Amino acid sequence: MSGTTAVDGGTAAGYEPASETSAGAGSGGRRARREAEQHTRDRGGRLTALLVFLLPSAAALALILRGIGHRQLWRDEHATWWAATLSFHDLSQLIRSIDVVFTPYYVLMHFWVSLAGDSPTAMRIPGALAMASSAGLLALLGRRLFTTQTGVLAGFLFAVVPTVTRYGQEIRPYAFAVAAVLLSTLLLARALEQPGFKVWVGYTLTVPMIGWSHLASLAVLGAHVVMVLMARRSGDRIVGWAYAAAGTVGLCFVIPMAIQGTGQSGQIAWNNPVTKDLVDFPKNLFGSWAVAAPVMALGALGLFFAGRRALPLAVWIVLPPLATYVTASKLHLFLPRYLLFTAPAWVLLAAVAVCRIAGPVAGPKAGTGAAARRGFGWVLAAAAVAGLAWQALPGIRETRENALGEPDFRGAAQFIEAGQRKGDGIVFSGVLAERRAMDYELRDDKGRPRDVLMYRTPQELGSFGAAECPRPAKCLANADRLWLVSTTFDGQPLSGMPKATATAVERGFRVVKTRKLDSLTLVLFEKSAKAATGVTSGKKDDAARRKIHT
Numbered sequence: 001m002s003g004t005t006a007v008d009g010g011t012a013a014g015y016e017p018a019s020e021t022s023a024g025a026g027s028g029g030r031r032a033r034r035e036a037e038q039h040t041r042d043r044g045g046r047l048t049a050l051l052v053f054l055l056p057s058a059a060a061l062a063l064i065l066r067g068i069g070h071r072q073l074w075r076d077e078h079a080t081w082w083a084a085t086l087s088f089h090d091l092s093q094l095i096r097s098i099d100v101v102f103t104p105y106y107v108l109m110h111f112w113v114s115l116a117g118d119s120p121t122a123m124r125i126p127g128a129l130a131m132a133s134s135a136g137l138l139a140l141l142g143r144r145l146f147t148t149q150t151g152v153l154a155g156f157l158f159a160v161v162p163t164v165t166r167y168g169q170e171i172r173p174y175a176f177a178v179a180a181v182l183l184s185t186l187l188l189a190r191a192l193e194q195p196g197f198k199v200w201v202g203y204t205l206t207v208p209m210i211g212w213s214h215l216a217s218l219a220v221l222g223a224h225v226v227m228v229l230m231a232r233r234s235g236d237r238i239v240g241w242a243y244a245a246a247g248t249v250g251l252c253f254v255i256p257m258a259i260q261g262t263g264q265s266g267q268i269a270w271n272n273p274v275t276k277d278l279v280d281f282p283k284n285l286f287g288s289w290a291v292a293a294p295v296m297a298l299g300a301l302g303l304f305f306a307g308r309r310a311l312p313l314a315v316w317i318v319l320p321p322l323a324t325y326v327t328a329s330k331l332h333l334f335l336p337r338y339l340l341f342t343a344p345a346w347v348l349l350a351a352v353a354v355c356r357i358a359g360p361v362a363g364p365k366a367g368t369g370a371a372a373r374r375g376f377g378w379v380l381a382a383a384a385v386a387g388l389a390w391q392a393l394p395g396i397r398e399t400r401e402n403a404l405g406e407p408d409f410r411g412a413a414q415f416i417e418a419g420q421r422k423g424d425g426i427v428f429s430g431v432l433a434e435r436r437a438m439d440y441e442l443r444d445d446k447g448r449p450r451d452v453l454m455y456r457t458p459q460e461l462g463s464f465g466a467a468e469c470p471r472p473a474k475c476l477a478n479a480d481r482l483w484l485v486s487t488t489f490d491g492q493p494l495s496g497m498p499k500a501t502a503t504a505v506e507r508g509f510r511v512v513k514t515r516k517l518d519s520l521t522l523v524l525f526e527k528s529a530k531a532a533t534g535v536t537s538g539k540k541d542d543a544a545r546r547k548i549h550t
Contacts, residue, residue, distance in 0.1 A: 056155025057136035064168035067400040069121035074403040077171040084109035093462035101261040104212035105173040131168030131175035137182035153381040154351035162287025162395030177213035181341040207250025216338040219320035226312040271332040284336035288395035302349030305356040316345040407520035413441035425452035425479035429496035430487030473504040482525040
């Protein structure tokens with residue numbers, strides 16, 4: 001983005017330069033061009049643009065990298081690991097039945113894992129780089145739309161938002177969605193102000209990037225349409241055709257995947273939000289009310305100072321959550337992490353409100369005023385970042401802890417490795433993808449217990465889950481000891497198993513040792529001639545009975 005001054009040197013007066021240039025109008029066009037040139041000089045050149053990008057990116061990266069490997073993977077991250085370590089043949093079988101919309105991300109992670117390994121730190125690095133880059137891209141976008149001061153402040157404010165750290169450390173594509181949305185919006189803003197074939201090609205390429213990172217992110221195109229309509233209203237008759245061509249070509253690479261994905265929406269059918277989810281949306285979007293409240297309050301105020309930029313930014317922050325909430329019963333896309341790409345728009349508007357104290361942030365006089373006032377603006381910006389960072393600290397610390405309600409599979413693996421013997425078996429009880437989690441935690445253990453109940457592998461089924469033995473008593477007969485990994489919520493370790501399997505365990509084995517871990521029970525069974533376990537199957541598992549990370 002920093003290769004030329006043009007990336008961030010456009011006028012803040014709206015989209016008039018493009019319209020005047022394309023229309024070739026006389027004195028009005030020359031005046032607009034002179035204002036744009038003056039605005040560019042005020043903002044500096046390539047070095048300034050590079051610094052505007054790098055400084056917020058570095059701040060965000062520093063926060064994201066701290067403790068990046070400490071938090072355990074949770075079940076969605078285990079799914080990424082599993083898909084990324086499949087062969088391309090097995091991956092193609094998987095996406096025929098589930099997660100086709102994540103195919104580009106899984107392919108990317110396949111190559112990354114083959115190069116960097118599958119430790120938590122290694123697998124989280126791509127997302128960390130994408131999210132850190134998002135802070136820099138937001139700074140550049142703020143610089144182009146408003147002033148350098150506004151852009152820099154927005155980038156640093158974004159860097160300290162707790163969910164930026166949280167999902168910068170997530171082995172899922174949400175950070176890439178944020179980066180793709182910001183890059184696309186930045187290129188569109190440039191194309192509208194300084195149109196050219198190369199910049200329109202660049203924008204065209206970012207449209208599928210948005211859809212490939214997450215389909216919900218395509219809702220930002222509503223804001224893009226508003227930007228184009230405003231430019232067209234200013235007199236640029238070509239921009240509408242250029243955008244239509246760019247959008248159509250870009251979406252052609254997304255629509256087939258989206259259509260196929262609609263047939264797999266059952267995998268997120270559990271996501272049916274209620275009114276409380278809508279009320280808690282700001283807190284979950286930013287990571288805490290202590291951050292959400294000031295950012296959104298200042299963001300709402302910033303709409304009054306944003307000039308012609310207010311409308312597209314308002315659409316950016318309102319349309320995606322509203323559209324996904326209204327359609328949640330069909331599409332199931334209303335989740336804060338799916339809508340994380342709306343947070344930068346809120347932060348940018350908050351920066352506009354703060355910087356307005358130092359002078360105009362929109363229009364031909366943006367960034368002008370007495371040097372003392374501008375200096376005070378920088379002091380105020382630094383204070384705003386420090387204040388928000390203080391508010392964000394508890395939320396940032398929380399992001400480095402294990403996800404809410406996630407079982408301690410890492411601890412279970414450590415106990416198993418310390419006490420296992422040759423010939424041990426392992427079985428699972430619950431609904432939190434225990435088999436996949438333990439596959440990850442025991443991936444480097446060549447003497448790991450055998451999965452005695454696995455009848456058909458996930459690769460054979462083209463799924464994330466395996467099929468278990470239809471005759472469990474026979475499959476358990478060759479195991480002298482069993483490790484049971486249970487995540488049931490009713491305190492009865494066998495209640496998450498099929499009844500026939502639980503009965504076979506009860507009749508053929510006795511309890512030797514039980515270990516309670518966070519949201520997990522680890523039980524060691526030993527073969528017995530008589531049923532003397534004291535462990536009952538109990539009532540069926542009910543995942544709704546305890547809060548868990550979703």
